[in-house]
Amino acid sequence: MGLRDRFSNYLLGKAEKRGWFTDNLSGSIRYSGVFLNDENVLESSDVYELMQDISNQMMLAEIIVVDQDGNEIRNHSTLKVLREPNNYLTGSELIKLMTNTYLIDGEVFPILDVDQIHLAANVYTELDDRLVEHYKIGGIKIPSYMIRHIKNMGTNHLRGIGLKQLGKNTLEGVMNAEKVLTDKYKKGGLLAFLLKLDAHINPQNAAQSKLINAILDQLEAIDESRSIKMIPLGKGYMIDTMKSTIEDEKILAYLNVYKKDLGKFLGINVDTYTALTKSDLEKAMMYLHNKAVKPIMKNFEDHLSLLFFGSKSNKRIKFKINILDFVTYSTKTNIGYNIVRTGITSPDNVADMLGFPKQNTPETQAIYISNDLSKIGEKKATDDSLKGGDENDKEKGDQNI
Template sequence: MKGGEKLGLRNWASNFIYKQVEKRGWVEDIFSNTIRYGGRYVNDDNILESSDVYELLQDISNQLMLAEIVVEDDNGNEIKNDSALNVLKNPNNYLTGSEFIKLMTNTYLLQGEVFPVLDGDKLHLASNVYTELDDRLIEQFTINGTKIPGFMIRHIKNIGTNHLQGVGLMQLGKDTLEGVMSAEKVLTDKYKKGGLLAFLLKLDAHINPQNGAQSKLIKAILDQLEQIEESRSVKMIPLGKGYEIDTLESPIDDQKTLAYLNVYKKDLGKYLGINVDTYTSLIKADLEKAMMYLHNKAAKPIMKIFEEHLTLLFFGSNSNKKIKFKINILDFVTYSTKTNIGYNIVRTGITSPDNVADMLGFPKQNTPESQAIYISNDLTKIGEKKATDDSLKGGDGNDKEKGNEDI
């Protein structure tokens, strides 16, 4: 037989075996999305599958969610029982106030823009919104062909260099994000399938598709291989002349994939406004500093822009009322830290001041004395000069020293 004919027969044999294996699903099981479909398109549905992205979004949106939303006048006085507060607490029938703020924050960070819509006493987040500026430079909104009045909707943008469109993680970090998520899925799929352990059946014998005995032997070998479900399983497969089984090694290099993830996962944080290395090191050393870092770098700017847009949505541009987000950063520190702060506020009677009692989880006394702010050395009210003067009996300062000798 000539060399070309022998080579052609070998290729035909390989294709035959490949087709037999493919019919059984082996090719799809082995390679799945890791080899034949190595790329991965990132969208809203799967982006949170990346644990690192999810954790960063959670940390930022949780700060916004835990903020207290209040209405203030121009002088900073809080306006109680404003109707806007009721809407923000119960925006609609399918989201609570906390869920609404969290969803609005996550959408803002991922997509770069979000569209709150106020429909009477209901607040929604619109999708598929088309925007454009008219001849008078007024933004027009259209949802599925229906125009939405400007007073009902706000366009909250994570501003880059475009005045009409915001930029989010899915646009700014598109290449990095798709690479990271694809690499994560490669490793996940590999180990879900037992490390992609597979077998290659080599045939040196001449193949005849009409040879029933040959086909029966191939089928028997494949049946034996398919029954190996665990790495600890052992199968003895007797082979005839011209048959050989080799292990097919996974083409996925774990170390290279992990090295890639170690470099590029950290890049995702910069698109959310934080440096992941700095944030991680602060969390290990000082949780309070980490939360303040996150607050100042990421949460505070979002709060500012949310406040402005929600104020315009609820009150318009001519009102003296403003919506404000107030975050108690102590919500993010440990109980022991709160206790230390309490001891620093007042040396004795740690739960006497209402603000300390509330911080530590004790009931407030709600008396004028417990609501006053005290200095720690003599428990006198700050701002009352007479109280301070009373501690200087005699006026020569000797009593002052005597009164402070226990401090």
């Protein structure tokens, strides 16, 4: 069956099985990663680290389905699709890839193809005169109910804006500075040599030209910092190393200033974030969560809910994050200790015994048994046993006590 026939059948609802999308558009999906080029933002280690922190929080979040009252719907079929989105990505990888693409490009296009999710690349979008958005990949139209356009909103209603656009100039400067330092030390600091002659260099002097070319050949053959070349010279010749034009201190000072600017394009003040990671990791993760992660979660929730359930459904996809996943073990121990300490001092009689002030409330004055915190005076077994008039029932009630 030809592409046109298959596409027509799909739109008419006659093709129920997956096939059209996977066969015709898989090349635009599976190979949509960021390739090594001058715009590859992940080559900057600081940007990579910040993006890892953001996308890791997204990846570790638990995805649930809730109803209109916020009650969790367990074992919903949508959750299986999100856990196993396709044959080449896990659920965690999908969310991490979605987040990184969203941050770098400013937009990401998840496509739901029956029971599989793909992230499409090279999507062309346009609004018609009724303000309905239409999608095409390689000239092939994608039905709007299959795809969502998740945008990192700037001022353009049709396009999101990402790090490649926002921080392009700053990013290029940082990456060039990093490359200069890396290349310099990769080559052992050897940049150039100056050949000094007592006599003027004469292009017509064959012997002179032959010597210069031989020296150049020797120097160009040095490809590793461990390589050493011995070049014997006659009287009147000398080779000196030129002073490097690359001043490390100035480049490092440049990087210290402008690398921090890259964080602002991700919604983070790097100075604040760095200081918090050193003093209080939990506060640092909460800062990152509130400044960068939470808005992304909300945007993803909105679009994935519409992608799976449509606009008329009361069901909604939610991301649940446990911020304690990002704190140290000692911090968790302290939190547990404080909870236990508070629990121990809750009953007034225990608080008085340990030297803490009484709270003098009905709850703290009640006597509890076991760890179910049930008041003895409110045990239903006791109350029910006294209602019967039958002596045997009373005895049974006494036994229940």
